[in-house]
Amino acid sequence: MAAVLFGMWATVAKLVLNEANALTIVLYTQLIPGLIFLPWLVKYRFPRRDLKFLLAITFVATVVAPIVYFFGLTKTTSANAALLSDTESLFTIAFAFVFLGERLRPRGYLAIVGIAVGAFLVATQLDFTSVAFLAYLEGNLLLIAAACFWGMNNNGITVLSRRNPRSLPMISLQLLIGAFIMVPINVVMGAPFLVSPIAAAGIVFLGLTGVGTFTVLFYFAFRTIGAMRTGAVLSTSALWGVLIALLVFPEQGLGVWQIVGGALLVGATVALYVFGEGKGRPKAAPAVGETLKPAGSNGPRSP
Numbered sequence: 001m002a003a004v005l006f007g008m009w010a011t012v013a014k015l016v017l018n019e020a021n022a023l024t025i026v027l028y029t030q031l032i033p034g035l036i037f038l039p040w041l042v043k044y045r046f047p048r049r050d051l052k053f054l055l056a057i058t059f060v061a062t063v064v065a066p067i068v069y070f071f072g073l074t075k076t077t078s079a080n081a082a083l084l085s086d087t088e089s090l091f092t093i094a095f096a097f098v099f100l101g102e103r104l105r106p107r108g109y110l111a112i113v114g115i116a117v118g119a120f121l122v123a124t125q126l127d128f129t130s131v132a133f134l135a136y137l138e139g140n141l142l143l144i145a146a147a148c149f150w151g152m153n154n155n156g157i158t159v160l161s162r163r164n165p166r167s168l169p170m171i172s173l174q175l176l177i178g179a180f181i182m183v184p185i186n187v188v189m190g191a192p193f194l195v196s197p198i199a200a201a202g203i204v205f206l207g208l209t210g211v212g213t214f215t216v217l218f219y220f221a222f223r224t225i226g227a228m229r230t231g232a233v234l235s236t237s238a239l240w241g242v243l244i245a246l247l248v249f250p251e252q253g254l255g256v257w258q259i260v261g262g263a264l265l266v267g268a269t270v271a272l273y274v275f276g277e278g279k280g281r282p283k284a285a286p287a288v289g290e291t292l293k294p295a296g297s298n299g300p301r302s303p
Contacts, residue, residue, distance in 0.1 A: 005217070007240030009210040010081035011248050013073055016206060019199035022070035023191035027182040028203045030062055033212030034175030037168050041176075044169035050160055054170070055177065057156030062178020063185070065149035072142025077252040080136065082241020083122045083262040084143045086269045090115040091151025093272065100155060107275045114268025119144060121261025171215050238266050 016025055046054065073081055090112055096102040104112075123140035157170070164170060186193065195203065242262065245252065254262070 004237070004240050005209050005214040006085065007082055007237035007242075008244045009206070009214075010073065010078040010085070010241055011245045012202065012206055012210065013070065014078040014081075014245075015248070016199060016202035017070065017074055019202060020195045021191045022074065023067065023182065023186050023189055024193065024195060024199075025203055025206070026063075026066045026070060027179055027186055027191075027193075028195075029207040029211050030066075030175040030182070031179035032204060032207035033215070034172050034179055036208075036212060037172035038176070040166070040168035041172040044166055046164060046169070046173070050164060053156065054160060054173065057153050057160075058174045058177045059181065060149050061153030061156075062174055063181050065146045065153070066178075067185075068142050068149065069146035072139045072146060075139025076136045076143065078245040078249060079242050079252055079254055080122060080140055080258070081143055082245055083238050083258070083265055084119060084140060085147065085241065086238050086265045087115060087119045087144050088147040088150050088154070089269050089272060090119070091148045092154040095151055095155045096158070100158070104272075105275065108272055111268045111272035111275070114264050115272065118261040118263075118265030118268060121257045122265065125255045125257045127255075127257075167220075168216070175211070238262060238269075 013025070093102075093104065093108070093112060097104075123137065123144065160170065161167070185191075242254070246254075
């Protein structure tokens, strides 16, 4: 379910972008689920030592990354966006290697090379002269940059979740902080706060499914089936995303090299989580009252 929701995000967001300003979408898609999870937040107290760090990664994950993503989405196709979403795995592993000291098995590093090559093929199509290449390149690079920022957040939340295993309060706090910061940004940039009924319906749908429901399922999946299985299943979101994108936008077909790169992206990401993850990852304690099953053997990770 989480893979399908993550996959459909690019296509639905593309449709909503036709009806509303990107900054307005970023504001409300975080405010709505943030308020829904607020009851769990008011009952929980974060250690003061974690608040500054949480604020820093929240700014990256809920302000910088979504703004970059939506502006990138306006300059490329939803099919490209769905495929390039798998690059988040690449950046998550890279930051974990540098900052958390986590290591992979040798096959994992080969998978990372596969992800990088696949992203290069999707982003460039190996066509460096046509107008289409130049038209989509900026958008594709912005999408990859957004994946990089979310990869930073993944590692930051991993650190915090080891000390604060309650996921719903953390989700709510991040989303509400992001929405709060977006308000003055929207004012300065002249982004409207009122939207049409059609845009409002799309924004509510994105907020409830692509942000709220997806994030909760993502947290629960890591706690119930483990990090490797969750990552392997979630990587299939690119396939769902492409299928949905081509169904809604049949004119935005994929080139041969994009198909090759997309297949390489998905396959390498599955291989990364199935064969590449090293041993000895720290485990977080399960959160009382939040898990549906016992914690998975690989421990939780957060998006």
